[in-house]
Amino acid sequence: MKELGLPPEILACLFDLDGVVTKTAVVHAAAWKETFDAFLREREGAGYRPFDSAADYDEYVDGRPRADGVRTFLASRGIELPEGTPDDPPDAQTVNGVGNRKNQLVLEKIRTEGVQPYDGTLRYIEAVRAAGLKTAIVSSSANTLDVLRSIDAEHLFDTRIDGVVARERALPGKPHPDTFLAAARDLGVTAEQATVFEDALAGMDAGRSGHFGYVVGVDRVGQSDALYAHGADVVVKDLAELLTAPGGAA
Numbered sequence: 001m002k003e004l005g006l007p008p009e010i011l012a013c014l015f016d017l018d019g020v021v022t023k024t025a026v027v028h029a030a031a032w033k034e035t036f037d038a039f040l041r042e043r044e045g046a047g048y049r050p051f052d053s054a055a056d057y058d059e060y061v062d063g064r065p066r067a068d069g070v071r072t073f074l075a076s077r078g079i080e081l082p083e084g085t086p087d088d089p090p091d092a093q094t095v096n097g098v099g100n101r102k103n104q105l106v107l108e109k110i111r112t113e114g115v116q117p118y119d120g121t122l123r124y125i126e127a128v129r130a131a132g133l134k135t136a137i138v139s140s141s142a143n144t145l146d147v148l149r150s151i152d153a154e155h156l157f158d159t160r161i162d163g164v165v166a167r168e169r170a171l172p173g174k175p176h177p178d179t180f181l182a183a184a185r186d187l188g189v190t191a192e193q194a195t196v197f198e199d200a201l202a203g204m205d206a207g208r209s210g211h212f213g214y215v216v217g218v219d220r221v222g223q224s225d226a227l228y229a230h231g232a233d234v235v236v237k238d239l240a241e242l243l244t245a246p247g248g249a250a
């Protein structure tokens, strides 16, 4: 599979959404920062330490299901909130309430700013499908379907494991490998026959612990070293690089 930059045993490609297919990782980072800074300011006063949308986002939030992101970041600041329930209003002082506040901001931003795809990714997906490989979208986002429809990309994926499906099937989210493993199973391939495409450190961890055949780190923010440290086999800035990679990865 040299023209795709993948080892020859690979039969399926599992793509993360935000930051890999669409330019929405920055929207999420901005919404998290707004949410957490308002929360911390109210709790700790003007001297609060703001959410770092690079370091804190990469380490504690990016790629994880929403509630896990809230819990993990707040724990890093020594804060523990009651879980609440997914139906909590966005002003509830619970893990789910804070998460819902963030989701409201994301949806607002997407509605006003729209969603942009990465053209290199769309070209790459079309190439792997033309080569007969199966494809899946694997995202923690509960808004995956809406986002895919907004860029008319729903038809590019043979299966979808997103926040909604993960909840239905009780699958733990990234950094656990379960959502990627479920996608491979849906496509009728083993983990060794599947490649994970991810921009988040939590996604790299999932790729490594799930023993996937190949893990491609997508570096949109200059964190190539961290992606390698978390298990990437190769790191690219744009998936189109794989189409032209001399000799590919095999």
Ligand SMILES: [Mg+2]
Binding pocket: 016, 017, 018, 019, 020, 025, 063, 198, 199, 200
């Ligand atoms: Mg991502």
